[in-house]
Amino acid sequence: xxxxxxxxxxxxxxxxxxxxxxxxxxxxxxxxxxxxxxxxxxxxxxxxxxxxxxxxxxxxxxxxxxxxxxxxxxxxxxxxxxxxxxxxxxxxxxxxxxxxxxxxxxxxxxxxxxxxxxxxxxxxxxxxxxxxxxxxxxxxxxxxxxxxxxxxxxxxxxxxxxxxxxxxxxxxxxxxxxxxxxxxxxxxxxxxxxxxxxxxxxxxxxxxxxxxxxxxxxxxxxxxxxxxxxxxxxxxxxxxxxxxxxxxxxxxxxxxxxxxxxxxxxxxxxxxxxxxxxxxxxxxxxxxxxxxxxxxxxxxxxxxxxxxxxxxxxxxxxxxx
Amino acid sequence: xxxxxxxxxxxxxxxxxxxxxxxxxxxxxxxxxxxxxxxxxxxxxxxxxxxxxxxxxxxxxxxxxxxxxxxxxxxxxxxxxxxxxxxxxxxxxxxxxxxxxxxxxxxxxxxxxxxxxxxxxxxxxxxxxxxxxxxxxxxxxxxxxxxxxxxxxxxxxxxxxxxxxxxxxxxxxxxxxxxxxxxxxxxxxxxxxxxxxxxxxxxxxxxxxxxxxxxxxxxxxxxxxxxxxxxxxxxxxxxxxxxxxxxxxxxxxxxxxxxxxxxxxxxxxxxxxxxxxxxxxxxxxxxxxxxxxxxxxxxxxxxxxxxxxxxxxxxxxxxxxxxxxxxxxxxxxxxxxxxxxxxxxxxxxxxxxxxxxxxxxxxxxxxxxxxxxxxxxxxxxxxxxxxxxxxxxxxxxxxxxxxxxxxxxxxxxxxxxxxxxxxxxxxxxxxxxxxxxxxxxxxxxxxxxxxxxxxxxxxxxxxxxxxxxxxxxxxxxxxxxxxxxxxxxxxxxxxxxxxxxxxxxxxx
Numbered sequence: 001x002x003x004x005x006x007x008x009x010x011x012x013x014x015x016x017x018x019x020x021x022x023x024x025x026x027x028x029x030x031x032x033x034x035x036x037x038x039x040x041x042x043x044x045x046x047x048x049x050x051x052x053x054x055x056x057x058x059x060x061x062x063x064x065x066x067x068x069x070x071x072x073x074x075x076x077x078x079x080x081x082x083x084x085x086x087x088x089x090x091x092x093x094x095x096x097x098x099x100x101x102x103x104x105x106x107x108x109x110x111x112x113x114x115x116x117x118x119x120x121x122x123x124x125x126x127x128x129x130x131x132x133x134x135x136x137x138x139x140x141x142x143x144x145x146x147x148x149x150x151x152x153x154x155x156x157x158x159x160x161x162x163x164x165x166x167x168x169x170x171x172x173x174x175x176x177x178x179x180x181x182x183x184x185x186x187x188x189x190x191x192x193x194x195x196x197x198x199x200x201x202x203x204x205x206x207x208x209x210x211x212x213x214x215x216x217x218x219x220x221x222x223x224x225x226x227x228x229x230x231x232x233x234x235x236x237x238x239x240x241x242x243x244x245x246x247x248x249x250x251x252x253x254x255x256x257x258x259x260x261x262x263x264x265x266x267x268x269x270x271x272x273x274x275x276x277x278x279x280x281x282x283x284x285x286x287x288x289x290x291x292x293x294x295x296x297x298x299x300x301x302x303x304x305x306x307x308x309x310x311x312x313x314x315x316x317x318x319x320x321x
Numbered sequence: 322x323x324x325x326x327x328x329x330x331x332x333x334x335x336x337x338x339x340x341x342x343x344x345x346x347x348x349x350x351x352x353x354x355x356x357x358x359x360x361x362x363x364x365x366x367x368x369x370x371x372x373x374x375x376x377x378x379x380x381x382x383x384x385x386x387x388x389x390x391x392x393x394x395x396x397x398x399x400x401x402x403x404x405x406x407x408x409x410x411x412x413x414x415x416x417x418x419x420x421x422x423x424x425x426x427x428x429x430x431x432x433x434x435x436x437x438x439x440x441x442x443x444x445x446x447x448x449x450x451x452x453x454x455x456x457x458x459x460x461x462x463x464x465x466x467x468x469x470x471x472x473x474x475x476x477x478x479x480x481x482x483x484x485x486x487x488x489x490x491x492x493x494x495x496x497x498x499x500x501x502x503x504x505x506x507x508x509x510x511x512x513x514x515x516x517x518x519x520x521x522x523x524x525x526x527x528x529x530x531x532x533x534x535x536x537x538x539x540x541x542x543x544x545x546x547x548x549x550x551x552x553x554x555x556x557x558x559x560x561x562x563x564x565x566x567x568x569x570x571x572x573x574x575x576x577x578x579x580x581x582x583x584x585x586x587x588x589x590x591x592x593x594x595x596x597x598x599x600x601x602x603x604x605x606x607x608x609x610x611x612x613x614x615x616x617x618x619x620x621x622x623x624x625x626x627x628x629x630x631x632x633x634x635x636x637x638x639x640x641x642x643x644x645x646x647x648x649x650x651x652x653x654x655x656x657x658x659x660x661x662x663x664x665x666x667x668x669x670x671x672x673x674x675x676x677x678x679x680x681x682x683x684x685x686x687x688x689x690x691x692x693x694x695x696x697x698x699x700x701x702x703x704x705x706x707x708x709x710x711x712x713x714x715x716x717x718x719x720x721x722x723x724x725x726x727x728x729x730x731x732x733x734x735x736x737x738x739x740x741x742x743x744x745x746x747x748x749x750x751x752x753x754x755x756x757x758x759x760x761x762x763x764x765x766x767x768x769x770x771x772x773x774x775x776x777x778x779x780x781x782x783x784x785x786x787x788x789x790x791x792x793x794x795x796x797x798x799x800x801x802x803x804x805x806x807x808x809x810x811x812x813x814x815x816x817x818x819x820x821x822x823x824x825x826x827x828x829x
Contacts, residue, residue, distance in 0.1 A: 189417060205396070
């Protein structure tokens with residue numbers, strides 16, 4: 001049985017993750033434990049969730065630079081609302097997701113109606129969301145609410161005493177939902193079609209406007225969920241948080257094997273992209289003597305590798321055709 | 322009558338694109354739609370497919386008046402279209418492309434297995450044995466074209482419009498496509514076939530309709546029509562240019578003219594075997610050969626698009642550098658590539674900017690051409706080559722194919738090169754512009770410029786070239802000159818040495 005070439009980047013991503021894990025395991029046998037695995041999921045939950053949204057955006061040939069700011073805005077929004085009003089956190093969550101989804105949808109609308117590049121529109125969105133968080137507060141606002149304590153401590157004890165926390169589960173669910181949306185729905189097919197070429201997609205009957213709005217709304221929604229998870233993780237809201245997270249998310253998507261120019265990739269790959277980046281960080285913590293900047297260097301090298309791999313694949317298919 | 326169009330008119334600011342056009346399509350026929358560029362073929366098709374709204378007139382499908390407002394509406398009514406550039410998505414699988422928009426679903430989610438099965442069923446009867454789970458882009462253009470047809474037929478199933486479907490296919494692929502078209506015709510579809518290749522029209526079509534300047538000229542049964550009459554209908558004048566080709570003056574002594582350039586040992590492994598070529602002042606050299614025989618590659622080596630491994634080039638004054646296009650331009654070479662759209666024009670730049678490109682590159686960026694000079698050049702060549710554009714500032718992408726090609730020619734003429742390479746200069750161009758471009762080539766050489774023409778139409782080479790170099794299997798194998806330059810001789814030269822299995826593979 002031959003392997004479909006479209007799977008190559010995904011297999012490469014999973015292969016690199018497994019290889020990296022083996023290297024870690026040889027040096028630090030303890031890294032192959034459910035405790036480390038559980039922490040890997042918990043620590044990278046917010047990144048994984050936002051990267052799922054980013055995957056859809058990039059698959060469609062777009063980009064969303066606003067998500068880092070939206071995460072920060074979400075934290076501040078929740079913290080300030082909980083401090084100032086007597087609303088239950090669940091109500092605040094619903095309000096927040098409404099706001100971030102509408103925000104994403106609005107950016108999608110502007111991109112489609114004005115025919116502007118996503119880069120510029122979401123760059124404006126990035127500044128807007130960051131500015132809006134400063135308008136709510138300029139300080140780090142702690143979140144103190146019994147329900148939050150409950151969320152923070154919710155976990156399922158895995159065999160080996162590893163903790164699969166609630167936010168880790170939320171991330172895995174997000175990946176599952178993202179994968180179903182991208183690969184198993186007509187909306188997802190339209191997203192891939194847009195990434196393949198807008199003119200052709202239109203001719204094939206894709207409702208370009210509605211799809212574009214849907215894509216950025218989905219990314220906004222995921223950024224909102226990521227913001228909630230981040231606020232649970234840190235227990236506070238801070239307008240200066242998660243600066244540059246959008247770029248980390250883009251890196252995770254590309255390391256996950258999604259073509260940066262759109263039209264090809266897997267949501268599952270993004271999960272492995274995020275986990276690979278998290279693994280490097282964990283390794284550095286275990287080693288103890290390495291500077292944390294090594295994370296960035298290794299991520300840079302990985303990114304380059306994947307760009308080269310993708311060029312190679314594109315060239316290989318072009319030669320055959 | 323499957324489809325009937327009555328008194329259709331459509332105007333754009335400044336032009337009446339369609340003027341009271343009638344058109345009828347029967348079930349079970351292949352009907353060619355012919356005309357020069359700008360005759361109104363595309364407009365008519367776009368009115369049919371819902372891309373344009375007509376101003377007046379009536380379209381009836383199986384007797385019922387229709388007025389599609391979008392391509393998808395036209396599809397639902399039963400009118401499907403396949404364009405020259407395959408309008409499917411290479412990044413999706415064949416199955417996804419075939420079922421797009423009507424994917425089989427279970428519990429609201431796309432059912433991959435049912436989707437592949439559905440795709441296989443859609444492809445059954447097309448004699449294609451391909452894996453529908455692979456990306457469409459992994460297959461050749463011909464297969465993509467057939468997949469596009471399968472999709473259009475499955476979606477629409479009454480009228481199939483094929484807009485220049487064979488433009489980028491080789492002979493074997495055209496045969497494969499035509500088998501499919503015949504099958505569909507026998508199944509009772511009405512097929513509209515748009516093409517510049519008259520041979521193909523005569524081969525596959527039952528009837529044809531000629532448009533000219535937005536008017537319908539005639540509808541004829543193909544079997545009752547000879548080629549000259551057809552071309553007369555298309556051009557609307559007694560066609561002298563086309564017959565004049567045959568009588569074009571050949572100079573059997575072109576090689577006794579002063580030598581301009583001498584290429585020695587130019588070649589590259591796996592591209593073209595090293596070849597020698599001597600170019601004389603004012604001569605037209607033709608390059609003939611099958612697809613993939615190394616014609617374009619030879620041109621690219623001479624213009625430095627690909628670097629030659631070894632070899633040297635000299636003129637009367639000494640060595641000539643052409644290791645990259647920039648050097649080649651400095652050395653007075655020009656090159657109008659085969660794929661005009663991607664390699665020849667800068668679609669978003671204006672006609673003026675496209676014309677001055679090469680001249681500017683020749684002068685170097687430190688000496689910009691003054692705007693007044695640019696305007697003068699642009700106006701001069703627009704008038705000289707009869708480039709049909711509303712003004713010099715129009716984006717070249719908005720011009721028709723023939724006019725784009727003229728702009729590319731103007732670009733090189735403005736630079737006044739000594740050696741100009743034209744790769745398929747008349748591809749995708751209507752008959753009128755075709756004759757004009759051949760006339761231009763003669764004019765250029767009259768002033769001493771040497772021109773190398775690559776063409777897969779032997780008639781064209783015979784019409785313009787003083788001598789023809791024949792390529793086979795990435796080798797320069799023969800040369801014909803003077804009165805030896807005939808279609809027969811070229812074909813014989815290409816087919817020579819049939820016993821060599823390598824040649825047969827190369828030709829297949």
